[in-house]
Amino acid sequence: MFGRVAVIGCLAVVRLCAAQNSSSYAVSVDGIFVTDVATGVSDIVAIHNDRPFNVVANLVWESDFYDVASSNQISWQMFVNDVVEATGVLDLVEHYSLPVTLDAGSTSLTSAGTYNIKVAIKLDTISSESDRDYESFAVEASIGPLAVVILFAATTGMVELSLGLGIFTGSCMVAGSLTTGYRDMLSIYLLDSLSDRYHGYIFLFGLFMAGLVGIVEKSGGFAGITKVLQRFVRSSRSAQGASFIAGLTIFFDDYTSCLVAGASMRPLTDACIISREKLAFIVDATAAPIASIVPISSWIGFEISLIQSELDAIVLKYPDSEIGNTSSFIVFLRTVKYRYYCIFMLMLIPLQILTGRDFGPMLIAERLTKVYGRTDGGPGKSVSFDGSAFRNINAPDADTPCKWWNMALPIVALITYILVLLVWTGQQSAVGGENLYEIIGMADSYSALLWGTMAAVLTSIGFYFVQDKKDGRIKWFNLKGYKNKVQRFVDRRRGIAVNDEAVHSKVLMTTREAMSAFLTGMEKIFGVLIILTLAWATGAIMIAVGLDRWCYEIITNQDLDKRMLPTVTFLVACFIALATGTSWGTMTILFPLLLVPTYEATDGDPKIFYGVVAGILAGAVAGDHASPISDTTILSSLAAECQVLAHTVTQAPYAFIVVIWSVLVGTIPSGMGAFPNGVSIFLGFLAMIFHVIVTSEFIINKTGRYDIFTELYIRCIKNKEFYMSLKADVVEAFETGSPVPLQKGRKSIVVDESEHHLSLDDTRSFDKGGQEVMNAQKDGDNESVEKTGDEEGRIVSQISTF
DSSP, X not given: OHHHHHHHHHHHHHHHHHHTTSOOEEEEEEEEEEEETTTOOOSOSEEETTOOXXXXXXXXXXXXXXXXXXXXEEEXXXXXXXXXXXXXXXXXXXXXXOOSEEEEEXXXXXXXXXXXXXXXXXXXXXXXXXXXXXXXXXGGGGGHHHHHHHHHHHHHOOHHHHHHHHHHHHHHHHHSSHHHHHHHIIIIIIHHHHHOHHHHHHHHHHHHHHHHHHHHHHHTHHHHHHHHHHTTOOBHXXXXXXHHHHHHHTTXXXXXXXXXXXXXXXXXXXXXXXXXXXXXXXXXXXXXXXXHHSSSSHHHHHHHHHHHHHHHXXXXXXXXXXXXXXXXXXXXXXXXXGOHHHHXXXXXXXXXXXXXXXXHHHHHHHHHHHTTTOSSOOTTBOSSOOOHHHHHTTOOOTTOOOOTHHHHHHHHHHHHHHHHHHHHHHHHHOOSOOOHHHHHHTSOHHHHHHHHHHHHHHHHHHHHHTEEEETTEEEESOHHHHHHHHHHHHHHHHTOOOOOGGGXXXXXXXXXXXXXXXXXXXXXXXXXXXXXHHHHHHHHHHHHTTHHHHHHHHHTOTTSXXXXXXXXXXXXXXXXXXXXXXXXXXXXXXXXXXXXXXXXXXXXXXXXXXXXXXXXXXXXXXXXHHOTTOHHHHHHHHHHTBOHHHHHHHHHHHHHHHHHHHIIIIIHHHHHTOXXXXXXXHHHHHHHHHHHHHSOEESSOSSOOOOHHHHHHHHHOSOXXXXXXXXXXXXXXXXXXXXXXXXXXXXXXXXXXXXXXXXXXXXXXXXTTSOEEEOSOOOTTOOOOOOOSOTTOOEEEOOOOO
């Protein structure tokens, strides 16, 4: 008995010793992937010529029989087009656990084409292999999809088509054929853009925000705010100021700001002899800058989603990164002070309004309106779109009292809900002892924005339900009216009801009307969501073709001063947004290309990193302002009933001026660390004052002189007659203090017979700065300004652009 036990024990020891030097599992290769050596980007789908890359095989282990004779060594070979490029042996004894990847060596490709890369392994008698086809091309070819987007956007003006062609081009480059590229474009890049969870948050948040705007518009809230502003309008200066304030008030969405401020303030600015170009500029230049920097708007969810994606990529490579582990919402807040273009533009507009000065094409447009007393918006008035269908599609009913509180409460509710939910979600992640700023930094901003917006929608609908309307008045909590509604409903069901709805008060907005307005609001951003989806796919295709790797090489180049990165980023974003006409598309393209390389090139310098983030966000807005195919440019023109081209040529010079000052006193000194950021903002304010006083001119002045840029332009052209005639009329308007009657036959200015303008008997007079003082008799309630003149006449003006 004892001997038998001893034999069993010896066999167990031998078996254990053998197990330490043997494999008890079978192994196979489950796919391969390629990693770029220079940038460390893994799982690339396209290879650049002459750029080394590593081939990595994924290993899968399966439980199998015990083999005491195993060598415990995996031999492998890596092939390129069936030619052995590397070989080696992996000793399993050196690993504490079974490896799941195998580094199969490095190589590079010297010419463009399709290459088959294969890894074959062998463990004792077990063998396995896996291969994959890759396309290789010159690194410079990676800019191809972006070039296609810019080229077609600039030539066709169709952003959707341009983005779609860019995606198709990149997909074909990666796939190596037109048919496969077409299939991958639809089934991979577009579907991946839609299936991303965070993209879903942005979609729903955008839809809910648009729906909220729709029900507020239907309730008469926007019109109510406009009526309040009209009470304070006494001159051209105050009318422009009211338009600017209206744009700031509707800070939560740039589209809404353009549409509501433009359409609602147009009658007021027309009555105060303000050109349509000036109105379109005020609402357009206010909308995106304020919406992009306010932490509660339709932009915030989109911006932080882009930031968070890159922070995750940084943490993946550098787990201990301080910036990478910072909340995307906190990063957003830290970049606001570096968005010089948005800040300076919001400074420039009120300075121009207060001084009554303009320059360039805007000065001419304002003179053609003010000098001749035009109350129909001037020569920039749209002749192809009357705006009626655009404004009335979701307008409040004729019997709806337009009250300011129907906009104020939804906005207050929206802000309150989002702030409370930011704190609440932050507290769920907090461990204790954090201050409010740190708690908000830990918040789930996606959920807070989504939940808060829908809560504001439901609160607004409930708020409108407790208001009844009758005879132009609001009745609150009309219990008697509710009782009558119930009785009429019961009578109607019994078939004995009479048609006496006209004598009873009606709820401000019924359930059906609320749902209809909510869906109408959603419809307005359908096109935006299409562009957004295409932009996400475009960003993905830029990475697929390796444009991010090329940008990394450029940024990390030792010859490039890293302190110039915020400036370079800002200018590149301006150019792409100018060419494509989409600020959100520009952001989607540039964030994946620049943020991680910037972090690595600067060793995580916070000032440079935040400057680059701000450069992308501000540059996208700047280029968007100067682009004739931008959605906000077109929406502002439609809302203000201004010709798109007229709006573009009058606004673009202001955008370029602010871009120049943003670079000179903003991004360059900030990146160089020349002085604190507060000094940059103060110098920008002084620069805006300098531009308004030195390079701009009063609309009506004693000599009729133009601004310095226009004067230089006139000296360089042969046909000066138009400008000289206008200058003479400016002098006459200044001397007489009244608008100049339009003369038939005056060259370059043709007048229809039906044209009406302010006559010498009109009670408006010009002050020395060219601002009209409204002495016209007001209505008893002082709530509106009646327009004079016939809006059907037009002036066709031949204005040469710079």
